[in-house]
Amino acid sequence: MINAPRGTQDLLPGVTEQWQYVEEKFKELCRTYNYHEVRTPIFEHTELFQRGVGDTTDIVQKEMYTFKDRGERSLTLRPEGTASVVRAFVQHKLFGQASQPTKLYYAGPMFRYERPQQGRMRQFVQFGVEALGSADPAIDAEVISLAMYVYQQLGLRSLKLVINSLGDNQSRTDHRNALIAHFAPHREELCQDCQLRLDQNPLRVLDCKKDKDHPAMATAPSILDYLNEESHSYFEQVKTYLDQMGIAYVVDKNLVRGLDYYNHTAFEIMSDAEGFGAITTLSGGGRYNGLVEDLGGPETPGIGFALSVERLLMALEAENINLPIDTSLDCYFIAMGEKAEQKAIELVYQMRKAGIQVDKDYQAKKFKAQFKAADRLKAKYVLVLGDNELAENIINVKNMENGEQESVEIDQVIPYIEQLLQRGQG
Structure with missing residues (x-):
């Protein structure tokens, strides 16, 4: 691995x-x-x-x-x-x-x-x-x-x-000279990095993690005194x-x-x-x-x-702050039967083109297992289409929050879902 x-x-x-x-x-x-x-x-x-x-x-x-x-x-x-x-x-x-x-x-x-x-x-x-x-x-x-x-x-x-x-620049130059004069007597007590910094950029000595507790740090000249x-x-x-x-x-x-x-x-x-x-x-x-x-x-x-x-x-x-992230799914589509499955592929595609967040089963799960999948995905609505519903040109739409179910004509399901989602946002 x-x-x-x-x-x-x-x-x-x-x-x-x-x-x-x-x-x-x-x-x-x-x-x-x-x-x-x-x-x-x-x-x-x-x-x-x-x-x-x-x-x-x-x-x-x-x-x-x-x-x-x-x-x-x-x-x-x-x-x-x-x-x-x-x-x-x-x-x-x-x-x-x-x-x-x-x-x-x-x-x-x-x-x-x-x-x-x-x-x-x-x-x-x-x-x-x-x-x-x-x-x-x-x-x-x-x-x-x-x-x-x-x-x-x-x-x-x-x-x-x-x-x-x-x-x-002038304030920094004056402060730089003061820092060199202050730390020079302690050069050998500083870490190797700070010994180099003292020559190259003494201001960086103040930012050292290793020497932060050195007594000379507490008494170092302040830039505010040289502004x-x-x-x-x-x-x-x-x-x-x-x-x-x-x-x-x-x-x-x-x-x-x-x-x-x-x-x-x-x-x-x-x-x-x-x-x-x-x-x-x-x-x-x-x-x-x-x-x-x-x-x-x-x-x-x-x-x-x-x-x-x-x-x-x-x-x-x-600070125990939970971001307001909505991980729910708008719709989960359950299709049972060969012809219903073919129609589901078409409808899921059309729903996605309409901006509706939708998913479906791709593992040939049983009906009950698909409902469990919808629960795990926090689907707001489940759409159920079987071969019998297809013959009657309807889809059953179940509200997963309150359990209510409606039968909707297939060609009206997209505007129906859009209305439900808009109402939910309001």
Whole structure:
């Protein structure tokens, strides 16, 4: 027997309906915010992620699935969505469109080679949005509000929004120098990764999982103390807009996010649900004002977020939220007799063309067994056609909820069922 590769999973009927529901809810809410879908390749040139995500990140250094194609080109399965969306934005010159900012959303599988654990797979699915072309702090608040709204509309209540500012280039440079001076005396006490980060990107030291309890972490210089006037004003405006929308948040000076392209606003949404697990982050994002230029485009500010579908479903389970998924079947068709069976094939096809959800037996089950199958499928109505009914040009329609039964002329059964279903929805 060949099993699925480690870190991947099969989503089977009974589970896929949950995925379909949250996918449609995400798309529906994005449309409400006037974001439009973009679909990018599952693999890209490796250089895109080296330049876009950053050489010093764990993603690029340790987690990417990279391979050579037959033309000896280095390709990588996408580990995240932003770099690909920005690449598409630049390649197709979406910055030249009259309507700006360009507001995009995406949904699809991502790939990272890391230790699989609950809610963290090697192949995982992300929903994300990107707003490109505006440096207005109001759109930072809009993006954050959309992320929060997705969770709230799915019923989650144990949510915690954490925000921070990473400042502009000057603020980051000043903070970088302060971090180097602070951690340099402790260099040998830090993990090997952080010793490298201290030289390459000291901000990433604050995001280390191994050294998070080191005493120097608690006293590390805060980026908030190094924000220049412009960066401080920007962050205050973002907070003001969140206050006006009634969105509660906590400022965390150590929130830096895991990717190199972030600046100014950074945020994460976490689950406070009891029993959710040690890793509480559901989603995260932030502003990346230099990424478009790094990928060959014009100076264009941007902000976005990505959320994990796996962790979203975990949070729903932790809060005992059952999604309102209707798994019932409109109709189940029972045919008894050779001529009735032939007519059933025709009628089932015509019903499906009319948009009626219908199924029938394909295993030559007995009459009683077919009724049991209809029960298992939660059929609202069972249609019974035998050779005698066929001779009389009628079908017996049984309401499975109340047991009532009606005989309906064959050529009237489709409008009759449509009326019943419409009445049920009303």
